[in-house]
Amino acid sequence: QVQLVESGGGLVQVGGSLRLSCAASGSIFAANIMGWYRQAPGKQRELVAMIPTGGGPVYVDSVKGRFTISRDTAKNTVYLQMNSLKPEDTAVYFCNLKALRDYWGQGTQVTVSS
Secondary structure (H helix, E strand, O other): OEEEEEEOOEEEEOOOOEEEEEEEEEOOOOOOEEEEEEEOOOOOOEEEEEEEOOOOOEEOHHHOOOEEEEEEHHHOEEEEEEOOOOHHHOEEEEEEEEEOEEEEOOOEEEEEEO
16 A cells, blocks of 8 residues: 655745655555646646656646756655745645555645735
8 A cells, every 4th residue: 555645834935935845655656657736626627737757857837947847766755846836736636546446645735825
C-alpha cells in the first residue's frame, strides 16, 4: 500500500510564498508521476503541476512562472514552491502519485488573503 503525507499549507497574504511537501511511502513502482492538484470550493479538482520520474515538469497555464515543482526521487518526495500567490490560488491542494493507479494525499489547505 502507498501512503502520501502532505505538509506546508497555511494562510498567506497576496504576493507571499508557501512551499508544499509530499512524502510517499510503501511499495512504489519506480516509473511514476508525482504531482499536485487543487480544488477550490464549488469547483472541480484541477491539475496544478506534475513531474515524471526522470522527466520535465508540466504546469497549468495559470501557475507558470510562479510555481515550481521538484522531486527528490531517492526520498520519494515532491515539492511545490509557490510564489507570488494570488487569491485565486486559494484551494485544498492534493498530492498525487500515478503508478499503475492513482494515489492521493489527504489534502492541505492553502488560503491567500487580499
